[in-house]
Amino acid sequence: MERRSRIALVLVTLLVVMAAIAIFFDLQTWRGRRAEDIKVFQRAVGGLGAGAIATPIWNFINYDPRIFSVDDSMTWPVPGGYSYGPDRTATVSYFEEIPENQWTFHEP
Amino acid sequence: MDLPRTLIIKNLLFAACGDLIRHRGRSFVVTLCLVAILFPLVTALAISEGLRFQAEISIGEGADFYVSEDRYGGNGPISLDHQSRLSGLQGVSRVTPRVVGRTYFLDRLIAVVGLEPEALSGLKTLVQGRIPEAPGEVLLGQGIARAFKIQVGMPFSLGANPHKTFKVTGILSHSCLWSSDLMLMSHSDANEFFRIRGLSTQLLIYTLSDSSPLLAKSLIGRSDPGGSQVPHLRIEDRYHTKERVQAGFSHKGGIFIILYIIVATLAIQAFLITSGFGLRVMEREIGVMKAIGWRTSEMLGEIGMECLLISLTAISSAILLSMALTKGLNGIPIAQFFVAEVGLVPEVEIPSRYIPFHGLLGLALAFCITLSGGLWSAWRKAQRPPAELMR
Amino acid sequence: MEAILRVENLSKWYNAGRPDEVRAVEDISLEVYENQYAVLYGPSGSGKTTLLSLIGTLDRPTQGRIFLYGRDITQFSDIELSRIRRQTVGFVFQSFNLFAGLSAWENVSYPLIPMGVPTTERFERAKSLLERLGLGDRLDHSPEELSGGEQQRVAIARALVNHPRILIADEPTSNIDTDSVGSLLEILTGLKEEGKTIIVSSHDPVIKSRAEVLFTLVRGRLKGISHGKNE
Numbered sequence: 180m181e182r183r184s185r186i187a188l189v190l191v192t193l194l195v196v197m198a199a200i201a202i203f204f205d206l207q208t209w210r211g212r213r214a215e216d217i218k219v220f221q222r223a224v225g226g227l228g229a230g231a232i233a234t235p236i237w238n239f240i241n242y243d244p245r246i247f248s249v250d251d252s253m254t255w256p257v258p259g260g261y262s263y264g265p266d267r268t269a270t271v272s273y274f275e276e277i278p279e280n281q282w283t284f285h286e287p
Numbered sequence: 288m289d290l291p292r293t294l295i296i297k298n299l300l301f302a303a304c305g306d307l308i309r310h311r312g313r314s315f316v317v318t319l320c321l322v323a324i325l326f327p328l329v330t331a332l333a334i335s336e337g338l339r340f341q342a343e344i345s346i347g348e349g350a351d352f353y354v355s356e357d358r359y360g361g362n363g364p365i366s367l368d369h370q371s372r373l374s375g376l377q378g379v380s381r382v383t384p385r386v387v388g389r390t391y392f393l394d395r396l397i398a399v400v401g402l403e404p405e406a407l408s409g410l411k412t413l414v415q416g417r418i419p420e421a422p423g424e425v426l427l428g429q430g431i432a433r434a435f436k437i438q439v440g441m442p443f444s445l446g447a448n449p450h451k452t453f454k455v456t457g458i459l460s461h462s463c464l465w466s467s468d469l470m471l472m473s474h475s476d477a478n479e480f481f482r483i484r485g486l487s488t489q490l491l492i493y494t495l496s497d498s499s500p501l502l503a504k505s506l507i508g509r510s511d512p513g514g515s516q517v518p519h520l521r522i523e524d525r526y527h528t529k530e531r532v533q534a535g536f537s538h539k540g541g542i543f544i545i546l547y548i549i550v551a552t553l554a555i556q557a558f559l560i561t562s563g564f565g566l567r568v569m570e571r572e573i574g575v576m577k578a579i580g581w582r583t584s585e586m587l588g589e590i591g592m593e594c595l596l597i598s599l600t601a602i603s604s605a606i607l608l609s610m611a612l613t614k615g616l617n618g619i620p621i622a623q624f625f626v627a628e629v630g631l632v633p634e635v636e637i638p639s640r641y642i643p644f645h646g647l648l649g650l651a652l653a654f655c656i657t658l659s660g661g662l663w664s665a666w667r668k669a670q671r672p673p674a675e676l677m678r
Numbered sequence: 679m680e681a682i683l684r685v686e687n688l689s690k691w692y693n694a695g696r697p698d699e700v701r702a703v704e705d706i707s708l709e710v711y712e713n714q715y716a717v718l719y720g721p722s723g724s725g726k727t728t729l730l731s732l733i734g735t736l737d738r739p740t741q742g743r744i745f746l747y748g749r750d751i752t753q754f755s756d757i758e759l760s761r762i763r764r765q766t767v768g769f770v771f772q773s774f775n776l777f778a779g780l781s782a783w784e785n786v787s788y789p790l791i792p793m794g795v796p797t798t799e800r801f802e803r804a805k806s807l808l809e810r811l812g813l814g815d816r817l818d819h820s821p822e823e824l825s826g827g828e829q830q831r832v833a834i835a836r837a838l839v840n841h842p843r844i845l846i847a848d849e850p851t852s853n854i855d856t857d858s859v860g861s862l863l864e865i866l867t868g869l870k871e872e873g874k875t876i877i878v879s880s881h882d883p884v885i886k887s888r889a890e891v892l893f894t895l896v897r898g899r900l901k902g903i904s905h906g907k908n909e
Contacts, residue, residue: 180780181797184304191600198603198646201610205641209340216413216462217344223409224400225385225491226349228465229342229532231335232627233430233635234396235389239362241627242398243345243465244531245353245523246387246488249361272338274535294794302791309779575775576788578736579836580764583756585792670756674737677775 231272240274250276299585303592310568314597321601321656322608324551325649327621329602330609331543332645334618334625337638339536341463346529350383350491357519364486365520378494384487386477390447390470392431397468401477401487410471415439416457422476424456430467430635432458451480464626467635548652555656573668574676583669590665591658598653606646613639680748681709682844682875683733688742690728702728704898705742710877710891712843715870717889718879725898726879727772727848733877734769734846735759764789768837770847774829776821776836782808782828783817786835807835811865827858834865844875851882863888 221227230241239247307314354373355362367384374382386401407418410426416439419425427437432455437443442454453476459466478484576586612618618637623629626637668676690703703725710716718726731737733744735751743752751762763769776785786807787800795803805817811831821829830850837845847866851859863884870876878885886892894902 180305180308180784181301183308184301187304187308188300188596191596191603194603194607195599198606199643201607202641202643202646205610209337209640213462214340214344216460217341218348219413220410220459220462220466221345221348223406224402224471225383225406226345227387227398227400227469228345228463229528230535231338231464231625233464233629234398234468236396236628239387243387245349245528247362248521248523272335272342272532272535273538274531291794294796295792298791298794298797301797302788305780305784309777571775572777575771575777577760578734578763578769578771578775579789580760580840581789581792582760589792672731672737674731677736677771 229272230274240276241272244274248276295585299589300592300596303589303596306589307593307596317657318597318601318604320555321597321653322605324555324656325602325605325653326608328544328547328551328652329605329641329645329649330613330618330621330639331625332648333609333613333639333641334622334637335536335543336642336645337640338464338626339533340640341465341638342532342536343529345463345465346525346532349525351494351525352492353489353523354492355489355521357521362489362521364483364488365490367485367487369520370490373490373492380493380495382493383491384474385489385491386474386481386483387488388477388481390445390480392445392468392470393435395431395434395468397428397431397470398465399470399472399477399480401472401474403474407471407473410459413460413462413466414457415460416455419456419472422473423451423453424472425453425476426457426459426469426471427455428459428467428469429461431470434634445480448480448482451476461636464635464638544648551652552656552659555660569665570668570676573665574673577669578673578677583666586669587662587666590661594654594657594661597657598650601653602646602649605649606641610639610641613637679711681745682712682747683710683877684745685709685729685733686743686745688729688732688744689740690725690732690737691740694740701898703732703739706895706898706900707742708893708900708903710875713870713873713875715866715876715888715890716878716893717886717891718877718893718895719881719886719889720895720901721881723897724895726881726895728898729895730846730848730877730879734767735762736769764793764840766842767844767846768840768842770830770833770837770845770850772849772852774821774833774853776829776832778821781818781820782813782824782832782835785821785832786839788836789839803839804835807838808832811835812861825855825858827854827861830854830858830862831865838869842874844877845869847876847878849880850878851880851885859884 226245227243229243229245232242235242235246238250240250354365354369356365357363370382370384373379383403383406386399388399389396390399391397404420407426411418414426416426431437437455437458439455439457442452444450444452453472459469459471461467472480474487478486573586577583612621617633618639619633620631622633622637623631626633629635629637685706685708688703688706689701692700692702706729718729720726728737732739735754739752743750745751746762746766751759754762777788780788783801783804786804787795790800790803805814808814808817808831811834813828813831813835816824816828821832824832830853834845834847845866850862850866854862859882866876866878867888880886890905892902892904893900894904
C-alpha cells in the first residue's frame, strides 16, 4: 500500500502539474498572437462588440452598449412587472442601461 | 516547520492516499461527482473570461467617444454635418463615421458595418483575399463564409435591398467573437444598402492623449446645440463603457458562481444523505483508529488530506476536460448556455481563457464540499466512544 | 503494593430508563496489579466484553469509576483517553479489526502514523514484532490472505507496537483454530514474563486455567474472585 500510495501521489501531482501547465500555455497564447489579431480588428472597426452574443439578435445594448445604450427590453412588460430579454439570464454578460437625470424643474 | 510535524503531515498524507485506494469505489464516485460539478463551472468561467478579455480589447482599441443623435429617447443615426464641427474641437485627432446595422444573410442574422476606406485598410493582415477598394466590395466574417461556403470573388445581393449587389473580396480570419458573423464594407455602400443618406449610426471621436476629460466636458456642452428643434446628442465615452462592461460581466459572473455553489453544495449533501454511501465502513474504521490511539484531531487531519487529494484530482481533471471541450470541440454542447444563439454545435469560435483564479476557486469549492460531507460527519462520529462505533 | 487498575461500582446500561434497557455490567468492583495475568471468565452475554471495553477506555460507564495508575480515567477528556490508548493500554479485539487492503506490517504500524514515526522505522518495528510472533514471512500479506490465528497475531503485534504496559485481549481464542490456541497462550505468557499486565476475557477453560486472578462474571455481575492457577 505504501508503494501504491506513492504512485497515486505522483499521479495526482502529475495531474495538477498538467493542469497548471495547460493554464499557463493558454494564458501565453492569449497574450501573444491572439491578442494582437483582436487588436488589429478592433482598431480597424473602431471597437465592435462587447457582450456574450455574436450578433445583435434581441437588442443592441448587449451586443455593444456603445452602439445603442438604451435597453429596449424594458419596454417588453411581463406579468409581475419584470421585463427582460433572454440575455438577462441566458448569457455570461449583461449591460445595464445607465439612467440619466433628464428632469429639470422650472419655476412657474 | 520542525521535523516531527513534517513527518506527521507526510505520514497522514500517505495514510490518506492509502485509504482512498483501499476504498477506491467510494473515492472514484466522489471524484466523479466533483468533476461533474466542477467541469461546467470551470467551462463557464473560462468562456466568460475569454469574452471579457476580448471585450476589454474592443473597448481599449476603440474610439474615445461614440456620438449619435437622440431619437425618441434612444440612439439614432447622426447627421454627417456634425463630423466637421466635432473635428474642430480642441483635443480631437480625428472623427470617423461608422454604420452599424443588422440584416439576414440567408437565414442567419449578421452585423453590417460600414467604415471609411482608411479604416478598412487596417485589416490587411487579417484578410484572406484583399481589402475592398471599389463600390460593392465587401469582407465577410469567417463564420458566415464557412456556414454558407462563400468564396472570394462570389457576387451576391441580400433580400433587405436586392438592388444592391455585393462582391466578396476577402474573408476575415477569426480574431474575436464579433468578427465572425460580420459583413464589412465602405460607409457609402452601407448607407446605400440601408437606403440612408447623409447620416451615420455614430461618429467615432479619437482624441489626443490626455485630452479626454476636457473634451468630454466640451462635448457634453455641445450635445444640446440650442433650440427644441435641434436634436440632442448622445455621447458614450470609453471610460464609462469600460466600467459598464466590467460590471456586466462581473455581476452575471458573480450571480452564476453564487447560485452554482449553493446548488452544488445542496446537491452533494442530498446525495450523501440519501445514499449513505460507505458510512458504515467509515464509522467502524473511525472506531478502530480511535481504539488504537489516534486522536480525533489526527483523524480529522487525515480526512482533510483525503478531501484535499480528491479535490486536487477533481479540479485538475475538470480543467483538462474543460479545455478539451472548449479548445477541441468548440464548447459543444455547453457553450449555448453561456453565449447567446450559438446552438448545440456553435458555428462561431467560442473564446475560452483559463486563469489560475478559476482553478483556485474550483479547488476551494471542491474542498469545501468534501470537507462539509466528510469532516463534519467524521467529527460527529469521533465524539462517540470507539466501542459504540465498532459495534 | 497498589493496584494499577481499580474499578469501583462500575455499571454500564444500554437504553437506560427505557423498556428495552439492558444492564450489561452491574456494580462491579475489582483490582488488578502490575504484571498480573487476569482473566474475566463467564459465559456468553455475561458482560466480559463490555467490562473490558470500559477498562480499555473504549466506552464510557453509566455509573462508577475506573482508576488507572491511581488516576480516575472516567473523568478524562478525549485527548487524555487517546494518550492512554496510545501509551498505556494495547487492545486486541475479538474480531481483530484489521484494515483490509493494508499489509500485515502496515496494520501493525498504523498506530505509529500520527506520531510522526518515519516509514522505515515503522516497518522495522512492525517487522520485529511480527517476526517475534512467527509471522516474519507474512509481512506483506493483507488480512484476507491470513488465517484466523495469523490475523490474531497481527492484531496482537499492533496492540504491542507502542510498548504498552497493559495488554487487553477480548476473547482471543474465539476466532482462531484450536492449533493456534497453544501458540497464543505462549505469546501471552511470554508477554507477562516481560513485565506486562495481561487482562483477558474468555469462556475458554484453557485460558481460565492460566489465570493468576480470575474474575467470574454472570449476567453482568461479579460472582467471584479467585487467585492462583485454576482448573
